Amino acid sequence: xxVPFIDLKAQYVSIKNDIEEAVAQAIDSCAFAGxxxxxxxxKSFAQFCGxxxxxxxxxxxxxxxxxxxxxxIGRGDEVITVPNSFIxxxxxxxxxxxxxxxxxxxxxxxNIDVRQLVKxxxxxxxxxxxxxxxxxxSDMDQIIxxxxxxxxxVIEDACQAHGATYRDQxxxxxxxxxxxxxxxxxxLGAYGDAGAVVTNDANLAQIIRYLRDHGQTAKYEHKAxxxxxxMDGIQGAILDVKLKHLASWNYARGLHAAxxxxxxxxxxxxxxxxxxxxxxxxxHIYSIFLENRDDVMEHLISKGVHCGIHxxxxxxxxxxxxxxxxxxxxxxRAELNSQMQLSLPMYxxxxxxxxxxxxxxLEACLMPKSKPVYISKKTHHEPQSILDKxxxxx
Ligand SMILES: Cc1ncc(COP(=O)(O)O)c(C=O)c1O
Numbered sequence: 001x002x003v004p005f006i007d008l009k010a011q012y013v014s015i016k017n018d019i020e021e022a023v024a025q026a027i028d029s030c031a032f033a034g035x036x037x038x039x040x041x042x043k044s045f046a047q048f049c050g051x052x053x054x055x056x057x058x059x060x061x062x063x064x065x066x067x068x069x070x071x072x073i074g075r076g077d078e079v080i081t082v083p084n085s086f087i088x089x090x091x092x093x094x095x096x097x098x099x100x101x102x103x104x105x106x107x108x109x110x111n112i113d114v115r116q117l118v119k120x121x122x123x124x125x126x127x128x129x130x131x132x133x134x135x136x137x138s139d140m141d142q143i144i145x146x147x148x149x150x151x152x153x154v155i156e157d158a159c160q161a162h163g164a165t166y167r168d169q170x171x172x173x174x175x176x177x178x179x180x181x182x183x184x185x186x187x188l189g190a191y192g193d194a195g196a197v198v199t200n201d202a203n204l205a206q207i208i209r210y211l212r213d214h215g216q217t218a219k220y221e222h223k224a225x226x227x228x229x230x231m232d233g234i235q236g237a238i239l240d241v242k243l244k245h246l247a248s249w250n251y252a253r254g255l256h257a258a259x260x261x262x263x264x265x266x267x268x269x270x271x272x273x274x275x276x277x278x279x280x281x282x283x284h285i286y287s288i289f290l291e292n293r294d295d296v297m298e299h300l301i302s303k304g305v306h307c308g309i310h311x312x313x314x315x316x317x318x319x320x321x322x323x324x325x326x327x328x329x330x331x332x333r334a335e336l337n338s339q340m341q342l343s344l345p346m347y348x349x350x351x352x353x354x355x356x357x358x359x360x361x362l363e364a365c366l367m368p369k370s371k372p373v374y375i376s377k378k379t380h381h382e383p384q385s386i387l388d389k390x391x392x393x394x
Pocket of ligand 1: 059060061062085086088089131157159160180181182183193194195
């Protein structure tokens with residue numbers, strides 16, 4: 001049996017007619033860059049999140065970057081985040097001119113360790129960007145308390161958490177802004193790149209609106225130096241169709257995760273991240289942790305089960321961040337996770353028999369040594385050899 005890591009085609013087929021009609025309408029009205037289809041989606045998305053404003057932009061990276069710029073954060077400032085995110089979180093900080101400062105993660109949730117947060121705050125700290133990794137929100141009450149005590153902004157990286165909640169409050173709406181990616185593989189994915197900032201602050205919303213459009217407040221009147229960070233009209237039209245399905249897609253992900261949990265909990269050699277009791281999780285990624293991750297992954301791939309690693313190299317150890325001089329060992333938990341984490345197939349259209357096959361295949365490589373169903377000749381893989389097999393996903 002083949003089990004893809006994600007199946008964008010299956011989802012497209014299920015909504016094909018509506019998508020084609022929406023795309024045809026957007027093309028027919030020539031509303032290509034921004035425009036009414038983006039505005040309609042912005043209203044629907046703000047309503048979905050339960051907040052006042054949503055501003056469509058070109059990507060999740062731009063959503064974070066423009067949030068920082070709108071808050072006046074830049075050179076000489078420090079912004080705290082985690083080292084086990086997609087690199088975009090740190091890149092957005094760097095592109096604002098500020099310095100990313102990392103805090104290690106909590107080993108049970110894989111989100112920022114709030115116990116270590118205060119130690120990372122300096123007189124230059126301006127903001128905290130918690131990343132709601134894998135689809136569950138960070139410990140927001142604690143983060144907001146600390147931010148209030150130290151007069152810091154909280155910008156939520158909700159790029160993996162569309163529709164997740166913390167004490168019934170939707171991801172993206174607890175910080176001063178919330179940033180979403182609609183990269184195709186996300187829980188709400190466009191058919192190309194797109195993103196959004198959500199906020200309840202009218203002034204910030206206005207600034208982000210003009211920053212995403214070359215700082216333009218009226219035709220050819222440029223109040224500030226901005227950028228071209230608009231959302232495409234076609235993406236707005238597609239996202240508006242897909243948004244109507246997001247709650248049921250998230251529900252399906254939750255069922256699949258519950259099934260995985262039931263089968264995997266208690267098995268020797270596997271650790272499953274914990275969910276905070278305050279959270280509802282939207283399982284953008286279903287993560288497990290294993291000592292022999294690379295061997296297991298190779299075995300799964302050989303049996304047709306495609307997996308991912310999120311993320312194989314923590315940001316502080318990436319060549320791109322060499323200048324921060326953060327040696328191996330700086331963030332031991334994030335580093336350990338990068339060696340042990342494995343993402344199993346997860347998408348709403350996944351079938352129960354596929355999950356059963358994933359579990360069965362996985363169990364085979366966890367079997368006792370007396371049943372050598374799977375014996376690896378290699379004990380250690382060069383990182384690249386395993387990365388070559390990872391399905392392209394963020
Ligand atoms: C946690 C996180 N932050 C930021 C981003 C950047 O989003 P985008 O790829 O839309 O720029 C992504 C996704 O790729 C992400 O997963």
